[in-house]
Structures are given as C-alpha cells and as structure tokens.
Amino acid sequence: MSCAGPVPATYSGYNIHMTSTQSHSRVEATGTPVVRVEKLDHIVLRVADPEVSVRWYQEHFGLPVLRLEEYRRGEVPFPSVEISPGTIIDLDGRREATGTNLSHFCLVVEETDLQALVTSGAFDVVDGPYRRWGALGPADLVYVADPDGNGIELRHYGPSQLG
The missing domain is CATH 3.10.180.10 (2,3-Dihydroxybiphenyl 1,2-Dioxygenase, domain 1)
Incomplete structure (x- = not known):
C-alpha cells in the first residue's frame, strides 16, 4: 500500500523521516516509543470447535499442533497450532459475542x-x-x-x- 498525500513531520509525538523500500514509502520513528515490537507472537481465533480447527490447520498447512492432549484433558483452555518457533495461532472455542474483531x-x-x-x-x-x-x-x-x-x-x- 502506498501512503496517500504527504507524511507529516511529526506523528503522535514522534519525529519521522521517510525512506524507500521496494519503491514504497516507509516511515521510520525517530522518537522513543513506549515499547518496541520485536515480532508477532500469537493470534487468538474464536472457533466453533477447536478439534475441527486443529485438524483443518494441520491438514491444509501441515502446522504442528500444540497442547491438544492437555486441552482434551481439560488442563488448558484451548489448543494451538505453530506457524514457526515462537509464533502460534490459539484456537479458542469459548466463543463470545464480540463481533468480527479480525x-x-x-x-x-x-x-x-x-x-x-x-x-x-x-x-x-x-x-x-x-x-x-x-x-x-x-x-x-x-x-x-x-x-x-x-x-x-x-x-x-x-x-x-x-x-
């Protein structure tokens, strides 16, 4: 996606400067953030049936399943699938009326x-x-x-x- 219009010199208290990556603009923060993000850790999906979802993610993407036996024994609230070391998708069957949040x-x-x-x-x-x-x-x-x-x-x- 490209930015529409000029980028301001400050944004939410940060001084910024523009650099180019693959012919698209990139805004680098030069201020001190409250906290720095290092990588994506996990995503929580509300699902109707964690067992069905585990099977689907495993069959379609070959993702390893984490904590399935513990979930079946009632020791943890949901199983997960692993995208890569340190990045997982939690498959939470406790559906709440939160609307579409993702x-x-x-x-x-x-x-x-x-x-x-x-x-x-x-x-x-x-x-x-x-x-x-x-x-x-x-x-x-x-x-x-x-x-x-x-x-x-x-x-x-x-x-x-x-x-």
Missing part, C-alpha cells in the same frame, strides 16, 4: 501456483489471487476462509506465478 491474518507460504490452488477446491476462496506489496516486497496472494469464516491471506514472495 479482518484477516497473513501466512507466508512456499512458492505456489495460487491460481491452481484457487481452482483445486481445497480452500474456501474469498478473493484473489493478486500480486500486491507486503512486508517483504511484492508477493502473490489469495484470501481464503477457515471453517469459522476467519480470513487468512496466503502469500508467497518471489517470482509471480500469476502471469
């Missing part, structure tokens, strides 16, 4: 023909595929939904497969 989350996937993935019927495809900019530059992407309707962006960086 647009989507993004998973970087291996280089894949996303058009073939769309036509395979393996996923409930919501939108795409497209070629768009992301945190690491241009990428092919498609939006899918899990069994509970949570939006998932699947993207891969590198050469486009979309033609």
Whole structure:
C-alpha cells in the first residue's frame, strides 16, 4: 500500500523521516516509543470447535499442533497450532459475542501456483489471487476462509506465478 498525500513531520509525538523500500514509502520513528515490537507472537481465533480447527490447520498447512492432549484433558483452555518457533495461532472455542474483531491474518507460504490452488477446491476462496506489496516486497496472494469464516491471506514472495 502506498501512503496517500504527504507524511507529516511529526506523528503522535514522534519525529519521522521517510525512506524507500521496494519503491514504497516507509516511515521510520525517530522518537522513543513506549515499547518496541520485536515480532508477532500469537493470534487468538474464536472457533466453533477447536478439534475441527486443529485438524483443518494441520491438514491444509501441515502446522504442528500444540497442547491438544492437555486441552482434551481439560488442563488448558484451548489448543494451538505453530506457524514457526515462537509464533502460534490459539484456537479458542469459548466463543463470545464480540463481533468480527479480525479482518484477516497473513501466512507466508512456499512458492505456489495460487491460481491452481484457487481452482483445486481445497480452500474456501474469498478473493484473489493478486500480486500486491507486503512486508517483504511484492508477493502473490489469495484470501481464503477457515471453517469459522476467519480470513487468512496466503502469500508467497518471489517470482509471480500469476502471469
């Protein structure tokens, strides 16, 4: 995404300067933040059935399952799947009337023909595929939904497969 219009010299008490990354602007904070973010730790998804969701994430993405037996024994409130060491998705079956609080989350996937993935019927495809900019530059992407309707962006960086 590109910024619309000029970027102000200060934003929420921070002095900023512009740099360029992959032909897109980037605003660097030069002030002292309250706290610095190092990486994404986890996402909590409200799901109808954690067992169904665990199976879906495992079958579709090959993600390792954490704490499933402990969940089944009632020792923990929900199981999780691991995206990478230190980054997990918690699959919380305690559905609360909180509304839709998550647009989507993004998973970087291996280089894949996303058009073939769309036509395979393996996923409930919501939108795409497209070629768009992301945190690491241009990428092919498609939006899918899990069994509970949570939006998932699947993207891969590198050469486009979309033609």
